[in-house]
Amino acid sequence: xxxxxxxxxxATSSPxxxxxxxxxxxxxxxxxxxxxPATLRVVDGRVSAVDAYDAPVEGPVLTAPDHAYVLPGxxxxxxxxNEPGRTAWEGFASAxxxxxxxxxxxxxxxxxxxxxxxxxxxxxxxxxxxxxxxxSVDVALWGGAVPGNLDDLRPLWDAGVMGFKCFLSPxxxxxxxxxxxxxxxAALRTxxxxxxxxxxxxxxxxxxxxxxxxxGGSYRDFVASRPHEAETAAIAxxxxxxxxxxxxxxxxxxxSARALDLLADARAEGLPVTVETCPHYLTxxxxxxxxxxxxxxxxxxxxxxxxxxxxxxxxxxxxxxVVVTDHSPATAQEKLRGDGDLQQAWGGVAGLQVxxxxxxxxxxxxxxxxxxVSRWMSTSTADLVGLGHKGRLSVGxxxxxxxxxxxxxxxxxxxxxxxxxxxxxxxxxxxxxxxAATVLRGRVVVRDGAVxxxxxxxxxxx
Numbered sequence: 001x002x003x004x005x006x007x008x009x010x011a012t013s014s015p016x017x018x019x020x021x022x023x024x025x026x027x028x029x030x031x032x033x034x035x036x037p038a039t040l041r042v043v044d045g046r047v048s049a050v051d052a053y054d055a056p057v058e059g060p061v062l063t064a065p066d067h068a069y070v071l072p073g074x075x076x077x078x079x080x081x082n083e084p085g086r087t088a089w090e091g092f093a094s095a096x097x098x099x100x101x102x103x104x105x106x107x108x109x110x111x112x113x114x115x116x117x118x119x120x121x122x123x124x125x126x127x128x129x130x131x132x133x134x135x136s137v138d139v140a141l142w143g144g145a146v147p148g149n150l151d152d153l154r155p156l157w158d159a160g161v162m163g164f165k166c167f168l169s170p171x172x173x174x175x176x177x178x179x180x181x182x183x184x185x186a187a188l189r190t191x192x193x194x195x196x197x198x199x200x201x202x203x204x205x206x207x208x209x210x211x212x213x214x215x216g217g218s219y220r221d222f223v224a225s226r227p228h229e230a231e232t233a234a235i236a237x238x239x240x241x242x243x244x245x246x247x248x249x250x251x252x253x254x255x256s257a258r259a260l261d262l263l264a265d266a267r268a269e270g271l272p273v274t275v276e277t278c279p280h281y282l283t284x285x286x287x288x289x290x291x292x293x294x295x296x297x298x299x300x301x302x303x304x305x306x307x308x309x310x311x312x313x314x315x316x317x318x319x320x321x322v323v324v325t326d327h328s329p330a331t332a333q334e335k336l337r338g339d340g341d342l343q344q345a346w347g348g349v350a351g352l353q354v355x356x357x358x359x360x361x362x363x364x365x366x367x368x369x370x371x372x373v374s375r376w377m378s379t380s381t382a383d384l385v386g387l388g389h390k391g392r393l394s395v396g397x398x399x400x401x402x403x404x405x406x407x408x409x410x411x412x413x414x415x416x417x418x419x420x421x422x423x424x425x426x427x428x429x430x431x432x433x434x435x436a437a438t439v440l441r442g443r444v445v446v447r448d449g450a451v452x453x454x455x456x457x458x459x460x461x462x
Contacts, residue, residue, distance in 0.1 A: 015060050015444045017452035022059030024401050024439060026070035030371055031393055035069065042399040045441035049395060062444065064403045068436060071374045073105025073137075073400030074356050075381040075391045077162075078252065078276065078324035080348065081107075081139075084130045085115025089330045090420050092134040095352060096456055098327075098418035100136045100445045102353035103402035103435040106382070106390050106459070107137060111144030111165055112176040119144040119176070120152045121159055128458060135456025136445055138400075140385065145187040145198065146177055153190050160460025162385040163197030163250075168234050169205040172299075172347065178205065185241055192247035197385075199250040202234035203300055217292030217340040223301045225343070231256040231300055239266045242273050250384065251275040253326045255300035257310030264319045274321045274384060277311050279355040280425055282323070282362050284308070292340030295414075295425045298326070299347045312366060315376065322384060323359055323376045327352035327419070335423050350424045353417050354431070356402070357410060361431045370404070378402075386461055401439035408434040418451075 015021050021042055029038035029050075037053035039061070064070050076099065083091040099107050109127070111118035118124050118141060127141055143161035145153060153164060166187060167178040179187060191198050207230040214221040235251055239262060242249045251263070254277045266273040280298065285305035289296045296302060314320040328348025329335075338344025351358070356377055363373045382391030389397050414427035438446035445452050 023057040023061045026064035027066040029070040042442040069404040071402045072378040075106045077108040079107040080328040081109045094420040096136040098353040105400035108140045137456045140459040167201040169203045188245040188247040203230040204233035222342040228256040248272040276322045279358040280349045294345035325351045325355040354426045399442040403437040405436040406433045410434045
């Protein structure tokens with residue numbers, strides 16, 4: 001990339017990480033849903049105008065290569081940062097650095113696995129203190145709904161959380177227990193009263209309890225222990241809850257395409273139900289995953305290739321609303337617990353730095369345009385959590401920009417990823433594009449692999 005100055009003036013030195021720019025310019029800028037030549041002017045961290053490509057600009061301009069895509073920064077609404085309390089697993093400094101390198105300019109942190117969890121205003125305050133001075137990108141926070149904290153939900157909402165996560169089955173950590181049927185409905189009614197949002201890990205505990213659990217490294221056996229029916233039964237309960245209470249609900253990390261008809265019917269009924277899936281479900285298939293590979297273990301699990309293609313179909317049809325990473329790393333000790341026994345290993349895929357490029361790669365192979373990928377991972381995710389000034393390149397929006405170079409492939413090496421523990425299902429994967437630059441509110445935070453820290457802000461729901 002180069003830097004240009006106003007007409008008749010020589011170019012200045014190229015903006016480096018930490019530099020503010022007066023504009024971002026490219027031949028393929030995503031504006032109003034279409035790619036076109038444009039210059040995005042930046043004033044006070046926001047897009048002040050969308051001008052012609054050759055419009056004169058006073059001050060430094062980040063100019064993308066002609067073949068590169070200039071896109072809104074990714075908004076990842078499903079990230080487990082784990083700080084405070086489990087910072088050895090991940091932390092705000094490492095997670096937001098990985099985010100920036102992956103073109104993510106805003107992330108929303110889950111209320112677990114931190115200690116304390118974000119289920120009270122005191123827990124929220126602890127989380128906010130932990131972010132101080134550590135953020136390379138902007139961060140917002142989810143609250144949590146657990147047994148016994150109904151009275152905490154409205155104060156958390158008033159304090160600015162984006163909504164409330166709950167589990168219908170055990171979460172894997174004792175400090176964040178699941179809601180039973182009565183507790184789930186009570187939480188929905190409480191949150192509906194102030195038009196909040198409940199996001200649900202939807203696996204049914206009764207189905208899981210009846211599924212075969214065989215210790216060992218067989219990935220096929222692990223998938224059998226988390227069957228499709230666990231998701232479909234739980235999602236049916238979520239839909240019924242939305243119908244009974246009117247609460248806005250969002251189904252997290254959909255892995256089973258067998259739930260798509262149920263979700264489409266809920267949408268046709270007019271129920272306030274949305275759903276996400278994840279890059280790992282769109283990239284991998286169970287038949288190609290080696291046994292005893294805890295890097296690929298997640299709950300719900302990665303399923304077969306036909307299921308993967310059905311998820312892509314669900315995205316194209318508009319049944320699935322957004323794609324998010326569900327970045328959930330852990331220490332090597334936790335991830336390798338059991339020495340290859342997938343029933344013992346910690347479940348979670350570390351994909352924050354890789355997710356957008358992985359989905360862009362898979363989309364291109366299926367003839368899906370990059371503009372659609374950006375809608376799934378930037379605009380629609382921002383809209384899900386009410387961040388209307390994020391995830392779009394339009395006048396008044398934050399000047400959060402991702403420059404994607406489709407001519408520079410990326411061989412993913414987990415040892416070089418920025419999240420804290422170098423374990424990832426994407427290790428060794430070949431992707432067809434790379435992030436060349438990331439701009440946060442008009443400031444370059446990533447340029448050709450170099451990152452500047454300390455530029456992110458803590459966001460609150462408006």
